[in-house]
Amino acid sequence: MSRPDVRENGPPGADGTDGSAAAPRRRHTPTTPPSFREAGMEAALRTLELTVRGRLDGLLQGNHLGLVPGPGSEPGESRLYVPGDDVRHMDWAATARTTAPHVRETMADRELETWVVMDLSASLDFGTADCEKRDLAIAALAAVTHLTRGGGNRIGVLVATGEKLVRIPARGGLAHAQGMLRRVASTPRPAEGTRGDLAAAVEQLRRPPRRRGLAVVISDFLGEPEWERALRALSARHELLAVEVLDPRELELPDVGTVVLADPESGRQREVTITPLLAREFSAAAAEHREQVAAALRRCGAAHLTLRTDSDWIADVVRFVLARKRAWSGGR
Secondary structure (H helix, E strand, C coil), rough: CCCCCCCCCCCCCCCCCCCCCCCCCCCCCCCCCCCCCCHHHHHHHHHHHHHHHHHHHHCCCCCCCCCCCCCCCCEEEECCCCCCCCHEECHHHHHHHCCCCCCEEECCCCCEEEEEECCCHHHHHHCCCCCHHHHHHHHHHHHHHHHHHHCCCCCEEEEECCEEEEEEEEEHHHHHHHHHHHHHCCCCCCEEEEEEECCHHHHCCCCCCCCCCCEEEEEECCCCCEEEEEHHHCCCCCCCEEEECCHHHHCCCCCCCCCEEECCCCCCECCCCCCCCHHHHHHHHHHHHHHHHHHHHHHHEEEEEEEECCHHHHHHHHHHHHHHHHHHHHCC
8 A cells, every 4th residue: 555755734732832933953873873854964965974984984895895795797616516506607618518597606796887776756855753755865875986986996876856867976085975875965956746756766877787786775765666577687686685764753643632643755635634433544555565675675685774863873774784684605
């Protein structure tokens, strides 16, 4: 069951403010992404860079082992097949010559190319906890950039707002990474009522075909999973990472009485009175939708990282990366 984004326009004080334009900004905790509003963007970017470096430096041992497993795309030596080998790597010439099944190993690429599909549609301009989902998505991009940068690696971004699609070419180096984050953070917000199209953005990542690398999709994955087919096609060539950005108000409704719920991507609004029954039905529908998203990502073969606006996002990234490293090393 799909569900629109939820935006509260309730009475003053429902969201913890006095309802006025001069209400004080929410105080950030050390693990809260900074706000990338135009006035303080440069300071926010510097704060984010220091936070990411301070918490993630030393996490990786060696080159880009945090997000991408070892096999590469360069052909290596042929060896006998053993149960569990990927049949897509069968060496049919050696198999025919020796009458025994062989697979061809691959050598890890010396350089990694990462492409990120960045969903900055109107539903990301929402947040009721420590930050907006948009800020958290930009922080996730900074983490991915830091974890894959270095050693000649390159990273590029496709920014999808629903109004336009911005392509930032893949390049390497610190200056490119900083400029890329600045350009993404300064992307104009789409007008309310503009519907995003994540499937179209993922399709654009497949054209033209690129060498094997890492494809990252950062989105809230709201609505029907129309992106599944495109993402599954992308997985045939690339390692996939899906970063799901959530806000607690999308999982449960607070007991605040009568509120106006709005879908920012269609502009539709509806005034409702939140009752215990409505809150339970909303929570059940939200949980069902999240499971549908998780199941679709599993079918696509994507690694799934969930970040929330009310949690320590850096700690969530660290746990995710360490779990993947343990899995690749056989639990060691």
